[in-house]
Structures are given as structure tokens and as C-alpha cells.
Amino acid sequence: MTANAHVHAHPGSVRKHRHSGIKRKWTPTKIVSALLLILSTIVFIFPFYWIMTGAFKIQTVATAIPPEWFPLKPTLSNWQELFKNPIWRWTLNSFIISVVEMIAVCLASSTAGYVLAKKLFPGRKIIFTMFIAAMALPKQVILVPLFTMLADFGWVNTYYGLILPAIGWPFGVFLMKQFAQTIPGELMEAAKMDGCSEIRLFSTIILPLLKPALGALAIFTFIASWNDYFSQLIMIRSTTMMTLPLGVSMMTTQSEFMTNYGVLMAGAALASVPMIAIFLVFQKAFTQGITMGAVKG
Incomplete structure (x- = not known):
């Protein structure tokens, strides 16, 4: 009883005793792997860092050689110039297109994938091969042919033409x-034997x-839709229908022969925020999905 009371009185000491014998051994392979991971992280994060810092640099500093790695005199002029454009309208268009497309793709793909995987019908293998x-x-x-068909439907420069295809x-x-x-x-x-209908089962x-x-x-679809610059460039005709990536790329420059890179970087930084947010929201499910696919596939 005394020993049990002592153990319950000091649960932390038990955990410490259990883990005291575990020591991490840094072998050369682990060291090299850690260094490669750190280097890869820096390489992938650096473009985002450069965009974020460039959004607070004036034009001469943003294009200076050698570059200024950190803005010594940060400015908000790029953001002020950026918001002279209908940036909120472009952001709203991007959100409407990307979110609706994400929901529709997930619903349609899950339904079709379930039918192709679990239902037996003639031509199933041919359809999947297609x-x-x-x-x-x-x-x-x-x-x-897609543009011609959408033009016949009158869906050019509309949400329908950007989402439905x-x-x-x-x-x-x-x-x-x-x-x-x-x-x-x-x-x-078992669910069908209990009287579960097909819709309820699904x-x-x-x-x-x-x-x-x-x-x-959801992550793949949102990012693909948000960054679908090529289709948006072909299908969109008016300024009010522009998406954020398309609008940022077509913003008015300082002069006929010079691009304001500071403003473009501010626009690129703004356009990257929703993609980061959607990844953080679905990060757990995304990790589970990739892990499950690696193990079972």
C-alpha cells in the first residue's frame, strides 16, 4: 500500500524513470538526413520570404543588385498602390470560384469513385480506363473545343464557365x-441488411x-482552382470578373516600360494567404490521407 501510494503521489517520477533509459543516438545517417531536411526547408520557404519582404520595399530597393535581404526602410506604399485596384472584388471572385469548385469536385469525385470501386455494372473498367x-x-x-462550347452556352466571362468544366x-x-x-x-x-438505403449508406x-x-x-482542388491562371485568362473578359492572381498579374505598372515589382509582390503575398489558410484547416485530414494512401496503396 505504501509503495502504491508513493507511485500515485509521484506519477511524474514514474514517467521519468520509464524514459530515462531512452537516449537518442545521432548516427551519421540521421545527421545528414536532418541537414538535408533543413536545407530543403530553407529552399522551399525562401521564395515566400522573398515575396513577403519585397512587398515592403520600394521599387529601387526591390530591384537592387546586390539585393537587400531584409527591408531596412519598410514602406506601405506598395500596399496602398495595390488597394487602388478592385482587389476585394478580385478576392471575392477567387473565393467563390475556388470554394464552389472544391465542394463540387469533392462531392462528384467521391460519388463517382465509390460507384467505380464498389458497384458492379457493364463497362466499369472501360470508364475507369477513360x-x-x-x-x-x-x-x-x-x-x-471547350471555349467554343462555353461560348455557345453563353458562359464566357461567367462563374459557370470557370467552375463547371x-x-x-x-x-x-x-x-x-x-x-x-x-x-x-x-x-x-451489414448496413443494407439493417435496412439502410443507398443514399443513407453513402x-x-x-x-x-x-x-x-x-x-x-479539398486542398488539391482549392490550390489548383486558385492558381488556374491559364483558364481564367482565356475565359475572363471584364475587370470585375477577374480573379486575384489574374488581376495582380495585369495591374497597372508605374510606366510603360517598368513594372512595379513591389506592388506585384504585395499582390502575390496577399494571394498566397488563402492557400496557406486552407492547408492549415485541412492539414490533419490531408496528412491522414497521404499516410493512408502510402500504407494501403
Whole structure:
């Protein structure tokens, strides 16, 4: 009793005793791996750092050689110049297009992936093969017929023309189909024996099990839609319909022969914030999805 009381009185000492014998051994392989990871992190973060610091530099400093690695005299003039444009309208357009496209792609891809993975019907393998083939098809190949079709519908310079063509994303269907295959068929049969309808089965059982894959797909879709500069350049005709990346790239320059890089960096910094935010929101599901795919695939 005394020993037990002593243990309960000092739980921290027990944990300390358990972990006291564990020592980290830094082998040459671990040291090299850590150094490579640190170097890779610096390489990938540096462009973002350069954009963020350049947004607070005047034009002469932003283009100076040798470069000024940190703004010694930071200025807000770039941001003031940036917000002389309809920046909030461009941001709203980007959010509407990216969020609606993200939701629609996740819903359509999860439904199609579930059907292709768990339903038996004639031509299922042919349809899936067509999706795989479509993944290798560059967007530029179908741009002319797609633009002609959207022009016939009157959807050029509209949200419809920017959102609807992207809903049937082949990669999304492929990703969800691969994850849906890991769902046990016995679970679905048990739910049907209990009287569960097909819609209820999909909404209450299948979708929660596909949550990690949906998180990964949501991030991929949002980033792809937000950065889809090429399609937006072709489909958008008016300033009010411009998205943030497109508007930033077409902002008025200081003169006919000189680009205000400080303003462009401020616009690029503003455009990168939503992508970072959406990744942080779905980070847990994204990590689970990638890990599950690596283990089960």
C-alpha cells in the first residue's frame, strides 16, 4: 500500500524513470538526413520570404543588385498602390470560384469513385480506363473545343464557365476510387441488411470513411482552382470578373516600360494567404490521407 501510494503521489517520477533509459543516438545517417531536411526547408520557404519582404520595399530597393535581404526602410506604399485596384472584388471572385469548385469536385469525385470501386455494372473498367487516360491529357488540348462550347452556352466571362468544366476532375475520381476500394464490403452489406438505403449508406457510412481522402482532395482542388491562371485568362473578359492572381498579374505598372515589382509582390503575398489558410484547416485530414494512401496503396 505504501509503495502504491508513493507511485500515485509521484506519477511524474514514474514517467521519468520509464524514459530515462531512452537516449537518442545521432548516427551519421540521421545527421545528414536532418541537414538535408533543413536545407530543403530553407529552399522551399525562401521564395515566400522573398515575396513577403519585397512587398515592403520600394521599387529601387526591390530591384537592387546586390539585393537587400531584409527591408531596412519598410514602406506601405506598395500596399496602398495595390488597394487602388478592385482587389476585394478580385478576392471575392477567387473565393467563390475556388470554394464552389472544391465542394463540387469533392462531392462528384467521391460519388463517382465509390460507384467505380464498389458497384458492379457493364463497362466499369472501360470508364475507369477513360478517366486514367484523361489524366494524361493536357488541358491545352481541349481548350479550343471547350471555349467554343462555353461560348455557345453563353458562359464566357461567367462563374459557370470557370467552375463547371473543372467538376469532373479525373484525378479526383481516381483518388476517391482508390480510397473507396479499402472500405470493407461486409460493412456495406451489414448496413443494407439493417435496412439502410443507398443514399443513407453513402452519406452516413461511406463519406465519413472517405474523410482523409476528401481532405487531401479539398486542398488539391482549392490550390489548383486558385492558381488556374491559364483558364481564367482565356475565359475572363471584364475587370470585375477577374480573379486575384489574374488581376495582380495585369495591374497597372508605374510606366510603360517598368513594372512595379513591389506592388506585384504585395499582390502575390496577399494571394498566397488563402492557400496557406486552407492547408492549415485541412492539414490533419490531408496528412491522414497521404499516410493512408502510402500504407494501403
